[in-house]
Amino acid sequence: MxxxxxxxxxxxxxxxxxxxxxxxxxxxxxxxxxxxxxxxxxxxxxxxxxxxFAAMGTNLLIVLPGATTSSGASGGFGSGPTLTWDDVKALQTELSSVKHAAPSLRKNSQIVSEEQNWSTGITGTTPEYFSVRSWPTSSGASISQSDVDGGTKVVVLGQTVVAKLFGASSDPVGQTVRIANIPFQVIGVAGKKGQSPTGQDYDDVAFVPVTTFQSKIQGGLQKYMTGVIYVAAAGDVARAEKDVTALLRERHRLGDGQPDDFSVRNLAEVAxxxxxxxxxxxxxxxxxxxxxxxxxxxxxxxxxxxxxxxxxxxxxxxxxxxxxxxxxxxxxxxxxxxxxxxxxxxxxxxxxxxxxxxxxxxxxxxxxxxxxxxxxxxxxxxxxxxxxxxxxxxxxxxxxxxxxxxx
Amino acid sequence: MQDIRRVYRMGDTELHALAGVTLTIEHGEFVAIMGTSGSGKSTLMNIIGCLDRPTSGTYFLDGEEVSRLDVDRLAEIRNRVLGFVFQSFNLLPRTSAAENVELPMVYAGVPAKERRARAIEALTKVGLGKRLDHTPAELSGGQQQRVAIARAIVGRPRVILADEPTGALDSRTSVEVMAMLQAESDLGITVVLVTHEPDVAAYAARVISLRDGKIVSDQRQTPLRAAPPEASA
Incomplete structure (x- = not known):
């Protein structure tokens, strides 16, 4: 059988x-x-x-200015400015484990085109930012070093802002928009990035050179930088995290017993x-x-x-x-x-x-x-x-x- | 068959269903085993049919001592040497007549084509050549028993064991069934019939009577010839 x-x-x-x-x-x-x-x-x-998380950047560290203590009450991270522009420069140049470091200063502001207006987060930054976030432009140019050096009034718009001001499939490069009543020329449009893990829209953003941000939007140059620093690790993220921490502690002259006056977030860990x-x-x-x-x-x-x-x-x-x-x-x-x-x-x-x-x-x-x-x-x-x-x-x-x- | 004893234990009491039966059945004989219920005739039938093994004694079937064989070997003997016809037909329900007849050949490992051909041949022989695809529910009692006879003979057995084959049939179909068994006997196949009806036993050439697990008589007689079966039904 x-x-x-x-x-x-x-x-x-x-x-x-x-x-x-x-x-x-x-x-x-x-x-x-x-x-x-x-x-x-x-x-x-x-x-x-x-x-x-890949949209956010996988090898990303975020350095936040640290906790300040006033009259014995600790403020949270970011409550006081402790990071300086020299810190940004030092992170960029002194560490082999860091590929790029870029400041990110944010302020919500009204942005106005000829017909529409929209409130969005204006981000002041440097050209490195786009490398750190691996965020190329979809049309036009990105912010250049000369824009930063010269404090030019140029802006790179996120996709959501473009859609709100000019309509979904338009190319606004060359147009003029007003931010805080100051005219800015649109030089580029950032590529679509999507949502953050918490559902925040990355594309609802407008980038301006960090120097222009300070002088025109924030109102005056400051010794301390008020935003955060995005750091892209060159290889091992954990090693970069350790190096960044050590460098900043050294620059801020923190003794062995003292707590950090800044905070380093490792997004890979969160992911x-x-x-x-x-x-x-x-x-x-x-x-x-x-x-x-x-x-x-x-x-x-x-x-x-x-x-x-x-x-x-x-x-x-x-x-x-x-x-x-x-x-x-x-x-x-x-x-x-x-x-x-x-x-x-x-x-x-x-x-x-x-x-x-x-x-x-x-x-x-x-x-x-x-x-x-x-x-x-x-x-x-x-x-x-x-x-x-x-x-x-x-x-x-x-x-x-x-x-x-x-x- | 030498001094066959079968003892059933029920709790503390021993039930001697067979209390020493010695019997020889020759090739080609048509034997009826008679007795009232409880006489041990069914037990004897089960032992002859290799469905049961005696508690003691020896049983030679075709020269082979089968009373101590294992279950697999007994299954092979039932498959190759014996053919069964039961009182209640015992056809597989919802299965066609042809498939029922094919069943023993499935276990014998006969190829499908040959199985089919032999099943048709056997069913034609019992007059059911036109009812191949009918299920048991679609057949009358007499027709079902003829399917069962076809199933018993299809494996070309040397012995056919019929346990009250007419018990569930009316007298006219009973005669038909007996005629078929006589026809097989005439072909040289040994037929062992178990019955309690003297009318049925009359068709056999030898009648063995059992009582209380012992043979009380063993007589040869001139069998009553059954009318040949109708060509088809």
Missing amino acids: TSLQTLRIALRALLRNKMRSFLTMLGIIIGVGAVIAMVAIGEGAKARVEAS GAQAEGTKTLTMLLASVAAVSLLVGGIGIMNIMLVSVTERTREIGVRMALGAKPRHILSQFLVEALALSVLGGLIGVALGAGSAGVLASEFGWPMLVRTDVAVIAMLFSGAVGVVFGLYPARKASRLDPIQALRFE
């Missing part, structure tokens, strides 16, 4: 009871479908988080923690789904036991006609296996389908992992064998005489 015949006998038995077979499979279908969908959703969420969070979520969802797969397996065992009892006479007849115990064993085992594998297949299709629907619903990338699908299939097959074995053994050990007399 070949395995193909065994399979045919098993399939015929399952087809005799279509509704019951389907309901038995349902547990496995839901289990496998849930595993596939949950993992796909988890992966999609992870990919989205990763994409938004890592976020990714870890989504991974934990994925694991949680997948394990819940795995439990339902197990429940599906118990459903198969249940029905197979019923089936063995119900078909006791059939088993007796088969034995009388020359079926060996192993023939009976394999027949019932293959039935359980066919149920679970078929259920697994339908589950994969269903899971992938629902993951696709959810992905388009939430605007996530659709990520059905083939390895997860294969593992889920193998797992459901294993469930079939494990939970089918007991009923099948029970069937194969029946006494033919008892089985033939069974009513």
